Amino acid sequence: MELFSSLTPVFIAIICVLIGIILKSNRKSSKKGKSETQNKSESHPWVDDDLRDNTDLHVEEEGQEEDADGDWQGLDENIAHVSFSAERYSEGEMIKRSKEFYELLNKRRSVRFISDEPVPREVINNVIKAAGTSPSGAHTEPWTFVVVEDPEVKHRIREIIEEEEEINYKKRMGDRWVNDLKRLRTNWIKEYLDTAPYLILIFKQVYGMLPNGQKKTHYYNEISVSIACGILLAALQNVGLVTVTSTPLNCGPRLRVLLQRPTNEKLLLLLPVGYPGKDATVPDLTRKPLDDIMVVM
Amino acid sequence: MELFSSLTPVFIAIICVLIGIILKSNRKSSKKGKSETQNKSESHPWVDDDLRDNTDLHVEEEGQEEDADGDWQGLDENIAHVSFSAERYSEGEMIKRSKEFYELLNKRRSVRFISDEPVPREVINNVIKAAGTSPSGAHTEPWTFVVVEDPEVKHRIREIIEEEEEINYKKRMGDRWVNDLKRLRTNWIKEYLDTAPYLILIFKQVYGMLPNGQKKTHYYNEISVSIACGILLAALQNVGLVTVTSTPLNCGPRLRVLLQRPTNEKLLLLLPVGYPGKDATVPDLTRKPLDDIMVVM
Numbered sequence A, B: 001m002e003l004f005s006s007l008t009p010v011f012i013a014i015i016c017v018l019i020g021i022i023l024k025s026n027r028k029s030s031k032k033g034k035s036e037t038q039n040k041s042e043s044h045p046w047v048d049d050d051l052r053d054n055t056d057l058h059v060e061e062e063g064q065e066e067d068a069d070g071d072w073q074g075l076d077e078n079i080a081h082v083s084f085s086a087e088r089y090s091e092g093e094m095i096k097r098s099k100e101f102y103e104l105l106n107k108r109r110s111v112r113f114i115s116d117e118p119v120p121r122e123v124i125n126n127v128i129k130a131a132g133t134s135p136s137g138a139h140t141e142p143w144t145f146v147v148v149e150d151p152e153v154k155h156r157i158r159e160i161i162e163e164e165e166e167i168n169y170k171k172r173m174g175d176r177w178v179n180d181l182k183r184l185r186t187n188w189i190k191e192y193l194d195t196a197p198y199l200i201l202i203f204k205q206v207y208g209m210l211p212n213g214q215k216k217t218h219y220y221n222e223i224s225v226s227i228a229c230g231i232l233l234a235a236l237q238n239v240g241l242v243t244v245t246s247t248p249l250n251c252g253p254r255l256r257v258l259l260q261r262p263t264n265e266k267l268l269l270l271l272p273v274g275y276p277g278k279d280a281t282v283p284d285l286t287r288k289p290l291d292d293i294m295v296v297m
Helices: A001-029 A034-045 A047-051 A091-106 A121-131 A150-175 A183-184 A223-240 A252-258 B002-030 B031-044 B046-053 B091-106 B121-131 B149-171 B181-185 B221-238 B251-257
Strands: A080-081 A143-148 A196-207 A208-210 A215-217 A265-272 A280-282 A294-296 B081-083 B142-148 B198-205 B207-209 B213-218 B265-273 B280-283 B294-296
Touching: A001 B002, A034 A183, A091 A223, A091 B121, A091 B221, A121 A143, A121 A196, A121 B091, A143 A223, A143 B251, A150 A196, A150 A252, A223 A265, A223 B091, A223 B221, A252 A265, A294 B046, B046 B198, B091 B221, B121 B142, B121 B198, B121 B221, B142 B149, B149 B198, B149 B251, B198 B221, B221 B265, B251 B265
Parallel strands: A143 B294, A294 B142
Antiparallel strands: A080 B280, A143 A196, A196 A265, A208 A215, A280 B081, B142 B198, B198 B265, B207 B213
16 A cells, blocks of 8 residues: 555546547547548548538538539630531431430440450540540540550559459358359459550549649549540440440559559549450349439439 | 645646647548548438549549449449440441531530420420430439429529529629629529429439438449439430520528429539520620640540
8 A cells, every 4th residue: 555655647638648648539539520531631641522422411521612503614714716507407317316326325335255356546646635525624634545455564463453352252252161162263353454455544533733833623523534434435436346334443543653653643443444255244233214314304 | 926836736737638639630630531421421321422522632442342443334243234235326427427416516505595385295205214324323314304394483583593593693793893683684584494394403312312211422422323314415406496595593401392303412403495586695705726625645
């Protein structure tokens, strides 16, 4: 007891320190809303803003200003306006054109079997130019299309993706029986990454740089770049080329470094592009009928 | 000192309690990754998964299985595969088709001035069918296109959007001078919501329902639906109709309720569709040249 009582000041000091720690950690979690976003921002700069879901909450945020206009037009009020006119077709022509366009696109399938036959570069340039006509939030055009034709770079991409896919698949099968590992293996082997004459890797620019060096969030960058990819897919189908829309899981940072893209760019999609292989097959899927995807009021 | 030393056991007890509290709060934050997502899930069911940025971190999550395949094909391994062949064009034709498609799309502009002239419904059906050919993660086809032609519903939509826009603009102007409120006002007045013969509201289905009633996350639903919208924009341009890509800020939930969409659907975009108005103007913007958006390796 004598020993303990001589330690009393030490106990009191310890209590003070512990209370301090608790207060600090409480302050952190009470600031959660804000500080969490900030913490995230440090590791994923500017990404979370863009990925914010604004449909459920009445988000009242400052800093949303300037660029987050509802209509995606250029927002500089000083820019001149010019008159606009569009091609005008007869109703009959419109119906015919809309039907033909649907029929063309309805033949599109995601194809994993891609021939190594060369494809004219000019065609690739044109389909990317078409994608570049996409609208974007505040006309930021936040996309970079990296076209890989060098066989060594393609192979390096394949190695990175297959490594990660193998990990994903093996984890997925974890507890289950693995009767036929070889059959499973076809799931992570992506030969098309070597054979396709082009790999198009589409990066979203999650922020830009102002002239003064400050970062400028690109609102709606993911939606904008995905819209551009929709146009790219239509453009590819229009010239008889095939691809498979892929989102290489967990490979974004390694591929970004490999392709020497800056840190404001994040990989969105990878499209291997070419003619279909001679024995190409596709799963026998159907699409939802119009009544399942459209509601008229 | 005598008093203090008699309190020593109390101090020790307090220290133990405080350490307990700290350990508990530490355990909470080390479980952060998981519990945070779960907490969020409660308020925005299933949304955050989809909005997760997977480009920066090596995300090691369970529950990602099944649907989050890298390639967007149907994932049911039992589905039959059928042979695939595509239209094959000569190189000359490919170059010509790709150039013409680019030129068609390059005339597309976001237009706010939309005529009230009627547009054949069949054309709208066809452009939505075209959008429905889009690829989607695990072939979930997670889109609903709500086509509004009823003038009263259109007007109600306009009221909701203008109310929110006015709030947004006034907050945006907050500290600044407001010389000409009337001029500013044009920014939140969206006449096209009344005049356009159709408003197409595109909802993403963030989760689906399994036969057993369980929720099933739709991975990549936002990217998938945005890609479909890219195809929709191309289809509209192809028939000479105009639109302006808009993301009504903060209006999602009210519009969802107005249009009687279920809670698994979130508003992604609103497209007013019609012919351009007679005096339509557009801002005099240019697009980035190919070299600014494409990198070849």
